[in-house]
Amino acid sequence: MFIDIITGTPLYVWLILALLVYRGVKRLYPRDVHLRAFVILPLLFLFLAGHRLATLDYTHAVLVGLVGGLVVGALLTVMLRPQDRLSYAGGDRAHVEGEWHTLAMVLALFAALYAQNAGLAVNPALANNVPFMLAVNAVIGLATGFSTARAAAYLLKVKRLAKAGESAAR
Numbered sequence: 394m395f396i397d398i399i400t401g402t403p404l405y406v407w408l409i410l411a412l413l414v415y416r417g418v419k420r421l422y423p424r425d426v427h428l429r430a431f432v433i434l435p436l437l438f439l440f441l442a443g444h445r446l447a448t449l450d451y452t453h454a455v456l457v458g459l460v461g462g463l464v465v466g467a468l469l470t471v472m473l474r475p476q477d478r479l480s481y482a483g484g485d486r487a488h489v490e491g492e493w494h495t496l497a498m499v500l501a502l503f504a505a506l507y508a509q510n511a512g513l514a515v516n517p518a519l520a521n522n523v524p525f526m527l528a529v530n531a532v533i534g535l536a537t538g539f540s541t542a543r544a545a546a547y548l549l550k551v552k553r554l555a556k557a558g559e560s561a562a563r
Contacts, residue, residue, distance in 0.1 A: 398511045410503055417496025420489075428485045428551060431544040434495070438502065438537040445530065454526035462534020469535070470542035479547055481554035487547065494543065498536040505532035 442459050449455045478490035509529040512519045519525050 398515065402507075402511070406507070413499040413503055414496070417499050420492055420495040422491045423488065424491075425482050425486050425488050428487060428548065431487075431547045434499075435537070435541040435544045438533075438540050441502075441506075442533060442537050445533065449520070449526070454523045455530045458527040458530025459534040459537070462531040462536075463538035463541075464534075465531075466535040466538020466540070467542040469539050470546060474546075475543050476546040476550040479550055481551055481558065487551045489547075494539065498540055501532050502536040505529045505536075 442463075445455055445459065446452060473494070475492060475494055478492060480488045482488045506529075509519075509525075512525065
């Protein structure tokens with residue numbers, strides 16, 4: 394049955410996974426990035442979370458899972474302090490040391506969405522299974538919360554460093 398699920402998965406899903414892995418692996422290495430790059434992934438994750446709330450039938454478990462995951466993801470950002478590995482590169486750019494967070498979060502999000510979609514395709518009754526919907530949406534919320542809080546922390550640090558640089562230049 395598991396092999397049937399894997400082989401029955403459309404090719405575009407595997408292409409999406411390959412793209413996510415590629416992007417995540419690139420983030421393992423130091424790089425200079427434009428500030429708008431910090432908000433692309435969180436906006437995508439927030440869109441997916443909002444789409445889930447609007448389209449899934451069992452909204453209570455979805456909402457509780459998403460909100461719980463968002464809170465845990467934000468707290469994880471506070472604990473890991475990814476902004477400590479960021480420096481201002483001038484203009485609209487920042488230098489970010491290599492990090493594993495992005496790869497972990499995109500893989501967690503992909504796994505949760507894949508598990509839910511495959512599970513619902515095999516057993517549509519899972520849509521009314523509270524523990525299943527709660528767990529899947531908690532993982533989605535975790536990835537979304539972490540990515541959003543990390544982007545906010547990055548942007549706030551860049552703003553603070555840019556302002557300090559302007560003050561020192563005077």
